[in-house]
Amino acid sequence: MASIPVLADHSQTPSLLRETQSVLSACDVQWLQAPAEGLFLRVENGCLGLVDGRALKQKPVVVDFVAGKARHRQLYGGGRSQAIAKAVGLHQRSQLDVIDATAGLGQDAFVLAGLGAQVRLLERHPWVYLLLSDGLARAQREGLEAATRMTLLPLAQDLESVGATDVVYLDPMFPEIGRKSAVKKPMALFQQLVGGDDDADALLPVALETARLRVVVKRPRLAPVLAGQAPTYALTGKSNRFDIYALRSVLSDAS
Structure with missing residues (x-):
């Protein structure tokens, strides 16, 4: 299984990263330091979203049951x-x-x-x-x-x-x-x-x-x-x- 690229600021989103750690540990995650050129996952504003590195201004795909x-x-x-x-x-x-x-x-x-x-x-x-x-x-x-x-x-x-x-x-x-x-x-x-x-x-x-x-x-x-x-x-x-x-x-x- 190919690794999953994830971009996150660990200092700003520690709670989300802690809560998803068990899930992330079941997958092969590649932590990114900068946006990738293709698809990747990004932690932003307390949410995990799917992003296209070729269209960073495009709205990410996020699962939002609270207000979406x-x-x-x-x-x-x-x-x-x-x-x-x-x-x-x-x-x-x-x-x-x-x-x-x-x-x-x-x-x-x-x-x-x-x-x-x-x-x-x-x-x-x-x-x-x-x-x-x-x-x-x-x-x-x-x-x-x-x-x-x-x-x-x-x-x-x-x-x-x-x-x-x-x-x-x-x-x-x-x-x-x-x-x-x-x-x-x-x-x-x-x-x-x-x-x-x-x-x-x-x-x-x-x-x-x-x-x-x-x-x-x-x-x-x-x-x-x-x-x-x-x-x-x-x-x-x-x-x-x-x-x-x-x-x-x-x-x-x-x-």
């Missing part, structure tokens, strides 16, 4: 009537155990946790894992209730090893060719780092073995179904689609 778009979406996104809540089953039952197996920047997981779900997050990309770990730690320090229902599992863990859950949520990266102009710069930077999930099809059979109630796959509206397997039904919006693979009724185990 994720928080706004949680407060004003439509609650249990929004599509993601209906797809997972939270419009029928609030106390669900969910594994977000492709957590990314954690935005969907934060929404689900805000609606009452207990969410375990898996993220295998070490750079993204560090960003997510930092953002979740800050949200938990601020006492956000949703953050207390989110657990970021170890970097080395995968879906096959986490055990059974009510719902498995999948949102594999799917670059949309020909629509680059529609992608905002921070997200374009994230896509540049992560690329596509070439093995996304392999996640579906594992998810179906892991979930007790259903598997939910988030896709671009016109993207093909995962692994060529048709869902039980789908909820389609303007830009995204939720494919639901129903195994049992969401209410079947409700107390």
Whole structure:
């Protein structure tokens, strides 16, 4: 695994560095003295962010559940009537155990946790894992209730090893060719780092073995179904689609 370049002023950000030390120690970190020419992580204003050294004036990619778009979406996104809540089953039952197996920047997981779900997050990309770990730690320090229902599992863990859950949520990266102009710069930077999930099809059979109630796959509206397997039904919006693979009724185990 290639080392992760991190630029930080140790004298100005000691608390953040202490709190992320256990996470950083699990990765091969290369401490920078000056900005790199390509992508790197930077500690600034108490946050860990993804930066492009060729565009230092561009806003970094930061996981911010406290005051960012994720928080706004949680407060004003439509609650249990929004599509993601209906797809997972939270419009029928609030106390669900969910594994977000492709957590990314954690935005969907934060929404689900805000609606009452207990969410375990898996993220295998070490750079993204560090960003997510930092953002979740800050949200938990601020006492956000949703953050207390989110657990970021170890970097080395995968879906096959986490055990059974009510719902498995999948949102594999799917670059949309020909629509680059529609992608905002921070997200374009994230896509540049992560690329596509070439093995996304392999996640579906594992998810179906892991979930007790259903598997939910988030896709671009016109993207093909995962692994060529048709869902039980789908909820389609303007830009995204939720494919639901129903195994049992969401209410079947409700107390």
